[in-house]
Amino acid sequence: MNGPSQKNLEAKNFGLSPDDFQLLLEELWSGRDELYQRVFLSHFEDCLSFLKKQYRASHQDAYDASMDTLLIFCDRLKRGRIQYGNLRFLFTQMAGQVYLKNNRQNTKYTDWPDHLDMSTETTENIPDDALKAFEKAWPQLGEPCRGLLKAFFYDKQKLKDIAQRQARSEVALRKQKQRCMGKLQAIFKKQYSL
């Protein structure tokens, strides 16, 4: 690839080359979000401007939508659902979708079909006080369990890779994960009453 087109491509991808993008993914899978923050926060203002201009969003609504998009985008990157190509465009489009969803009651876009919705992976709501109880429950779980559950559920590491790193069998790790989930559930129930 020649110089200018490489530059063009990087401009469309928040200044990242394909190698940088791969590095970013590996950092996220390893549980490190510093690079993600550095790259994406520097474009936060552009996203705010886009939402304000395109949707006449208020500052707060634009801020909330951009922040929500940062989290969703990060999650989708870790799940391998976003490819290198035109990340900047995809990000702003997603921010638009999130803005519309957040403000659904107040806009004329109420009839956007669900399959176009990019804002969340799940629609299950958890009560606020349950989340607070979970905050208290989580540190009570032993470090090995926390490390395993976070790596698997949040960093989206494959069980096979975790097993390989820990020089253990995948079957043993799967059993441990199941036990850890049971323990966490029991601790959580002690902290929270319906």
Place this chain on the structure above:
Amino acid sequence: MKLFNKYYHNEANEEEQSAMTELLIQKKYDQELRQKMSARLANEYGIQRTPAVGAARTRRLQLIRWGGSIAAAVLLGLAIWQISSPQLDYQALTVAYLSEQMPETYRGKGWKEVLEQRDAAIQAYVTEDYTTAAQLWGLVTQAEEAEAKDFLYLGLSYLFQEEPQPETAITALQQALTYPDKDIEQVSRWYLSLAYLQAEQPKNARPLLEEIIANEHWNIAKAQELLKRIPQQ
């Protein structure tokens, strides 16, 4: 809440327990990341969710002051021009009218966005992210610049999804057929017939397949095979 209640009452199966654990952990760490990023935005970029009231007020006052100064300058300029300029003849007026360029409207508003959206849709399609592709082509097809191909690929993106949506694809492919584009028409007709079959509407697929065969269009052999297997009504 249904899943949460099952989880809480130990009624969740393994898959549901796993889903709830993931959700709780995701929410916890998302919240932490949100706080970290908010702090960083405020400290390093000066961006806050609620802009400082004082700053906004100062900016408003400044704008009012600037606006006032500009209006006064324009009025003064107009007054001087009225007094000093001679009466213009039609040629001078024509030149004056032609001195301002007519704004470009040839390509329609937002054409750049459409090109970018199409580009991203293609990218999503080739990487088999059909949900994103459908979403992006959905945006493209709302624009004036939309072409037959955009409707065709919108339809295809619905058909190739893990959970195909033939009904939505049918609408898009029907739209593609309304354009006078012979090549796209052949492909659209073939996939429209498949969409009808996938949607269990063989009655609607039949005439399309017959047309493909009669006109010796693309995929004629496959159309013949399908036609043989569609039960006569």
